[in-house]
Amino acid sequence: MKYDSFFARSFSKHEQKKLGIGAFVSCFIVVVTFCILFKPEIRHFRVETVKKDAEPMCNVLEPLSDYCEIKGDIRVQGNSSTIFVMSHSFNISAENNSWTIQPYPRKGNAGAMSSVKSWTIKLVQDRENIPKCSVYHGYPALLFSLGGYSGNHFHDFSDLLVPVFSNSRDFNSEVHFLATDYKPWWIGKYRTLLNNMSKNKILDIDNENEVHCFPSVTAGLKSHKEFGIDPSKFPNGVSMCDFRQFLRSSLSLKRVEAIKMKGNIVTKPRLLIMSRKKSRSLLNEGDVKKIAEKLGYEVVLAEANLSTNLTKFARIVNSCDVLMGVHGAGLTNMVFLPDNAVLIQLVPLGAMDHLAKRDFGDPAGEMNIKYLDYKIRVKESSLVEQYPLNHKVFKDPSSFFRKGWDVFRSIYLDKQNVKVDLKRFRSTLLKAKKLLAT
Structure with missing residues (x-):
């Protein structure tokens, strides 16, 4: 009350009106400035309260292979050739909730792909009717097919051993291999190499009745060239020289360097x-x-x-x-x-x-x-x-x-x-x- 009477005695009505307008303008400027300075935080807060659209998990644009890199709550049902990906924070639309791939890196070759099983990667909401986990794994998984041209020595290396090595190298053998189109004789022939890539038993995933759950899965083999590795495509820069060193170590191959010919050398090449x-x-x-x-x-x-x-x-x-x-x-x-x-x-x-x-x-x-x-x-x-x-x-x-x-x-x-x-x-x-x- 005292403040109001002082204000009235000190200023005329016209001056009071001008001061009121000035105060209003000042408050408006303060509010606008506050919104500009803190707009990113406000926007961030709004986005956090709304579900995001799911991003594509699969790459189907490479010339040699299709593959999917998936993280989260993942459930692999072998007898239906389906990988379920639980979604708790994504909007799911008909356009981006399912992918079908053949996990063998000779895409476009009808002769090879005719014997390769197709797998479905399906993004689902937690309220949907999906299989429950029966076996939990703490390590990531790599799914690949033993169909195609396996059994031919060149294709065993170019299509399978080299890509499996490059795709699993970063896991330091802490990875599960899931083999579809399983061939026991193929596993037997290359068991020494496979055991040195993964310390876990290779699963014949097609004949698994259990639902296996993993923290992450790579379905399909990233492969970018014939009988080779493109180091720029892998985060660890793995190369064919690394693969050859792996072979020497796994198979106890003694010689690292070929003979060096000199003028009077006695040893024959x-x-x-x-x-x-x-x-x-x-x-x-x-x-x-x-x-x-x-x-x-x-x-x-x-x-x-x-x-x-x-x-x-x-x-x-x-x-x-x-x-x-x-x-x-x-x-x-x-x-x-x-x-x-x-x-x-x-x-x-x-x-x-x-x-x-x-x-x-x-x-x-x-x-x-x-x-x-x-x-x-x-x-x-x-x-x-x-x-x-x-x-x-x-x-x-x-x-x-x-x-x-x-x-x-x-x-x-x-x-x-x-x-x-x-x-x-x-x-x-x-x-x-x-x-x-x-």
Whole structure:
């Protein structure tokens, strides 16, 4: 009351009105300033009270593989090929609540993917009727298929062992492998390597009646190149050199470096000739062996097949400095060579330069292996006994490729053997010795 009477005595009505307007404007400015300064916090508070839209969990844009990286409350039901992802804080719409993938990294290859089971990753609300966990796991899981082209030595490494290694490396063996399209003989063949990637039993997930729950799951194998690893695509920068070191450690391979050739060196470099019997055979293998021995090589002949003991064969390869053979799965064994060894690939007729480079030439460089190719000429191919020289088999190989892989393969891979020109091939063997000196 005293304050009001003082205010009335000190100011005229006009002055009181002006002061009132000024006070109102001042308060308005203070409020606006407060809103501007604290807008981020206010917005944050509002968002926290509203459910967010679920983000896509799966990458289906890579050329070789589809894969999903999932974290949270995850339930894997093998007998329905479904991974349920519990959602407590996401809005779920029909567009982003389910993904279907085939967990094998040869996407787009109908022949491979025809034997690969499809899996569904489904985002669900906690109120929905979903299976309850019956087995809890503290470690992450990696789901992959043993379908596709497994059983072929090249594809075992390119499609499975290398991607499984690169995808699980960051877990330091604290990971569960979930194998769909399970093949016990495949697991048996590579058990030593798989046991060193994961300390847990590999689950035949298709035949599991339990509902397995994990803190995170990677469904499918991230794979970005043929028979190789792109270190930039993985947070730990894992590479093919890491994979080869892993092989040496797992299989107790003694040699890390190939022989270093010097002027008066007495020790002979070891040359391994990969033999083939059914197709793409080296018809004058014996003569090549003799020439190599005259040039100072110690020569080893070997053939790998499904029944070959992996560890024993890896040790044979690791004892050698040069590996040679006709384009085919046998050259995959270069992964066991010591560093700075040499790979010699005999490239058959059929405009196969691209395939040869992609499958073995480029990977050799990533593995710290030196590379030579020897391109077969018409007179060195057994196809000259089957077709006249003016046939388009020789004149236009690409026309057969356009008819489909099966047609191309039946001619240039399944029906072709080679007989190298010994004089011309001698220079390739000499180049390999020179590479061992660099």
